[in-house]
Amino acid sequence: MMDQAETQTILIVDDDPTLRMVAAAHLRQQGYAVATAENGSVLLDILQDINPDLIMLDVDMPLLNGFAACRQLRKIELGRTIPVLMMTGLEGDNSIEEAYSAGATDFIAKPVNWTLLKQRLRFMLRAVHAMSDLVKSEARLAKAQSIAGLDYWRWDLIQEKIIVSAQLAERLHLDVNKIVSEQMVTAIADIENSRGMLKRPCSAKSYTIPTDFEISVGGNKATESQVFRIQSELQYASDNTLVSIEGTLQDITVRKETEDRILFLSTFDRLTGLQNRESFTSAVSGMIDENVKEDSNTVLVLIDIDRFVRINDIFGHRTGDAVLVEVSRRIVRFLHSLEQKTDEVSSQACRWGGDKFSAAISCSSASPCPQVIITDLLKCISAPFKVNGHEVALTSSIGYALTSDSGLDLEVLIRNAENATRNAKRQGRNITRCYDASMHESTERHMMLESELYKALSKKQFTLHYQPRINAIDKKIVGAEALIRWHHPIIGDVSPVEFIPVLEEIGLIHEVGAWVMEVACQQLKIWNDKGYTDFVMSVNLSAVQFRDTRLAQEIDEVIKRIGINPQRLEVELTETAIMEDVGQTQATLAVLKKIGLRISVDDFGTGYSSLAYLRSFPLDTLKIDRTFVTELPGNSEDRSLTSAIIAMARSLKLHIVAEGVENEAQAAFLLEKHCDEFQGFLYSRPINQKAFTALLTQSA
Known part of the structure; x- marks a missing residue:
């Protein structure tokens, strides 16, 4: 059973x-x-x-x-x-x-x-x-079939009627009982195209011919467009007469929308809507080929937003994204305006990645000068604007390269534009630079320095030199500024002006800065133990170091481990570092003061702060930049500025140090204005520990 x-x-x-x-x-x-x-x-x-x-x-x-x-x-x-x-x-x-x-x-x-x-x-x-x-x-x-949106239909041409599944009639809003062939054709395809397909002669003896095509239905103001895939077989009688068509119809609207979305994401940047790098470089390659035929020049532009990370840190990523969108709109509007002015210009734009954008501009001999175009683009991007209730002022570093100088190889053109952009950033930012051959050598040296700096600390190639700070009245040494020096065994001495920015770029400034602080504090301990207990050691902090949340804790640990009086240690900050993020500056300085450190503003006058604004910070010392001292006392403008700075600093009870003092006339003028300390070649250049100890003994 x-x-x-x-x-x-x-x-x-x-x-x-x-x-x-x-x-x-x-x-x-x-x-x-x-x-x-x-x-x-x-x-x-x-x-x-x-x-x-x-x-x-x-x-x-x-x-x-x-x-x-x-x-x-x-x-x-x-x-x-x-x-x-x-x-x-x-x-x-x-x-x-x-x-x-x-x-x-x-x-x-x-x-x-x-x-x-x-x-x-x-x-x-x-x-x-x-x-x-x-x-x-x-x-x-x-x-x-319902899940897949797959429906059945059959068109009987002999009886002139169409049979469709109930789901299909419902999907296309058709009355299954009243449907006729003309209605079906109207619903699923263009009538003339369908009739043309049916009239196609068939000389083969086979009884069926498969077809597979897509159609779009609707899309007016009342309804959204739907996309259908139709797979069918044309059935013939033995005399080659077409007798019927039967097949399936599948709603692929969602799939097509997904495919379109994937295509968009593979071609355009999701945030800004600009082309992405891959799509852009493909378009630029075609532009270069076309410009060769037209005897036109292709200008590849790379735009790097300066210090964009500050916007994210201060206002948040939502505002940062809004800023990037606004920058992209400005670039597009600028290029569109440029094309409207002359038929001799065409352009492409893309988001290169992160806070970097790119543009390609086709210029003929009748077009505006590329330098003028790029300078105007810089001004367009730098105009202040409001985003999410915040007023944001941007600067950018723009580098560009021309096919007339760099050749037709796109990779070379991109590399040269990148070199020009790096050069613009190293030259102070908010400027444009056109690639020239000398930048290649500069880039090679820059890359060589990067490579060698990774080894410099472990190979003990760094040393500290010390420049005396002199009491303005009795001319005795009251302190020193610790200055890092790099002697490479092959390339020789490398200027801090050249290698410190590289340390910041490659992220080694924290490690090297910690080494400087350690060695400077050890030397301060040695001199304090020799009886120079009132001696003050100044150590420079870069803006990158100052933004590190671990800074105060690490300095405190060094002080306690070595055993020095924190009031004998002074950290020097530039105006730019202090004013970058006022809220963070106040918080960090408060912690440093709690440890007991002295705080100094270095190179005052070269930034954009004011003495009145500095009142909100717990500062001890103000150092007048050497640019205001160099032409004293002869330059009347420098005399007025220096006198005003000293007077206002004294009103804020700040200790005043003048940098770059090189002759007695400068010293006399500064003393007359009640400057507290001098620092400069008149007294000593930065010297090593041994020479400084001898000078300190002599001064005592």
């Missing part, structure tokens, strides 16, 4: 109790579950409770005969698919025909042949099982 029979229930409906009993015994021996009913009325009453897999139904019964019971059974939802085996003792074709007409699945004659019944039941239940699997399969297929 098959396993499936063990759980299948057969309902026997017959008014003969003997037949019910005998039939039930036979069926149970075969492994079926059995239920019985004495007539058609009872069958209908117990149907839902029994829910049989098959019904054996006698024809000739009182109250409700088998034919009537079968008809009523088929009207009930549960009874529509249950197989019914009609048992009849009636003879003739009429009873058989009436049984099938009433909805019977099959019939068997009485008296029952039990062997035949066994095979008949097995066949019927197997067929029912197969039908059930088919129904489930079709349901799964329908569900999968």
Whole structure:
């Protein structure tokens, strides 16, 4: 016995109790579950409770005969698919025909042949099982098609009608009962194109030709556009007459939107909407080829926003992103305006990455000078603007290269523009630089310095020199400024002006700065132990070091480990470093003062701060920049400025140090104005520890 029979229930409906009993015994021996009913009325009453897999139904019964019971059974939802085996003792074709007409699945004659019944039941239940699997399969297929948006349609050209699935009619808002061929064509494709496709001659003997195409439907103000994929087969008669088309239609709108989005992201920058680097370089390559034919020049421009990290740090990344979007708009507007002014100019723009942008400009001999164009672009970007309620002033460093100078190789053009941009940043930022051959040598040296600086600290190539600070009245040494020096065994002495910016670029300034602080404090301890207890050691901090949140803790640890008086240690900061982020400056200086350090403003007058503004910071010392001292006392403007700085500094009770004092006349003027200390070549250049110790002994 098959396993499936063990759980299948057969309902026997017959008014003969003997037949019910005998039939039930036979069926149970075969492994079926059995239920019985004495007539058609009872069958209908117990149907839902029994829910049989098959019904054996006698024809000739009182109250409700088998034919009537079968008809009523088929009207009930549960009874529509249950197989019914009609048992009849009636003879003739009429009873058989009436049984099938009433909805019977099959019939068997009485008296029952039990062997035949066994095979008949097995066949019927197997067929029912197969039908059930088919129904489930079709349901799964329908569900999968619904999920995939896949619908069926058939166009019968002979009968001039179209058959579509209900889902398709609903998807296209069509009346499935009234649809005609003209409506279908209108809904799924351009009429003339479709007709043209149908009129295409076919000389082949094959009966089908597959087609696969996409169409777009809708897209007016009331509805959004939908995209469909149509796969079909053109079916031909033996005489090559097209008789029908049938196929599937799939809604691929979401997929197409996704594909378009992926294409956009692979071509354009998500934030600004500008081309990305890959798309841009491809376009520029084509521009160069076209310009060669037109005898025009291609200008590749790289734009690097200066100190953009400050905007993110101060205002947050949301404002930073808004700034980048505004910069991109300015670049696009500028290039568009440039193209509007003359037909001789075309352009491309992209976000190069991070806070860097790029543009390519095609210029003929009749176009404006590239230098003028790039200078105007710099001004356009640098104009102040408001973003998210914040007023932001930007500067940028712009480098550019021309194919007329760099050749037609795009990689070389890009490399040269990058060199020019780096040169602009090293020259002070907020400027433009056009590539020339000398920049290549400068870049090579810059790269060489980068490489060598990574090894300089471990190979002990750095040393500290000390420049005395002189009391303006008695001319005794009261302190020193620690200055780093780098002597390379092959290239010789390298100026701090050249290598310190490189240290900042490559991120070594923290490590080297910590070394400077350590050595300077050790030397201060040595001199303090020799009796110079009032001696002050000044150590410079770069803006990068000053922004490091670990700075105060690291200095405090050095002071405690070496055992020096923190009031004998002074840290020097430039105006630029102090004014970069006023809130952070106040917080950091407060911590440094809590440790006990002295705070000095170095090179005062070269930045954009004012003495009144400096009042908000806990400062001890102000150092007048050497540029105001060099032409004293002869230059009247410098005399006025220096006098004003000293007077205002004294009103703020700041200690005043003049840098760059090189002659007695300068010293006399500064002393007259009540400057506290001098520092300059008149007294000593920066010298090593041994020479300074001797000078200190002599001064005492």
